[in-house]
Amino acid sequence: xxxxxxxxxxxxxxxxxxxxxxxxxxxxxxxxxxxxxxxxxxxxxxxxxxxxxxxxxxxxxxxxxxxxxxxxxxxxxxxxxxxxxxxxxxxxxxxxxxxxxxxxxxxxxxxxxxxxxxxxxxxxxxxxxxxxxxxxxxxxxxxxxxxxxxxxx
Numbered sequence: 001x002x003x004x005x006x007x008x009x010x011x012x013x014x015x016x017x018x019x020x021x022x023x024x025x026x027x028x029x030x031x032x033x034x035x036x037x038x039x040x041x042x043x044x045x046x047x048x049x050x051x052x053x054x055x056x057x058x059x060x061x062x063x064x065x066x067x068x069x070x071x072x073x074x075x076x077x078x079x080x081x082x083x084x085x086x087x088x089x090x091x092x093x094x095x096x097x098x099x100x101x102x103x104x105x106x107x108x109x110x111x112x113x114x115x116x117x118x119x120x121x122x123x124x125x126x127x128x129x130x131x132x133x134x135x136x137x138x139x140x141x142x143x144x145x146x147x148x149x150x151x152x153x
Contacts, residue, residue, distance in 0.1 A: 040080035065110035
């Protein structure tokens with residue numbers, strides 16, 4: 001009976017290892033294609049205007065919510081520029097005049113991108129500081145109380 005249980009456990013372990021390896025191989029193949037993040041270098045609008053005048057821009061994605069231009073150059077570089085409020089139509093028209101393909105994000109996509117910004121956990125730092133102060137005060141009170149009791153004895 002013990003031999004039969006050991007054989008079943010060995011077969012189950014072997015099946016799990018084979019299944020895990022095939023899933024890992026399948027995930028590895030899709031991960032390299034789908035999850036290659038693009039790193040955008042921040043630049044000023046003057047740099048964008050020079051690139052536009054020089055005909056270096058391949059495409060631009062406009063996010064109205066963040067007022068940003070995600071610029072892809074013909075050489076494969078990526079830049080990010082922010083424009084002033086209510087200037088989007090002027091930038092879109094200038095790009096269209098140069099024949100640059102422009103993608104304007106839909107409101108749902110723009111909102112999703114805006115929410116993806118990193119969140120600073122200010123409240124966590126405040127709570128941690130308060131907790132640290134409370135621990136120090138309790139420690140000081142315990143030490144003083146212990147010294148007072150030793151002096152009384």
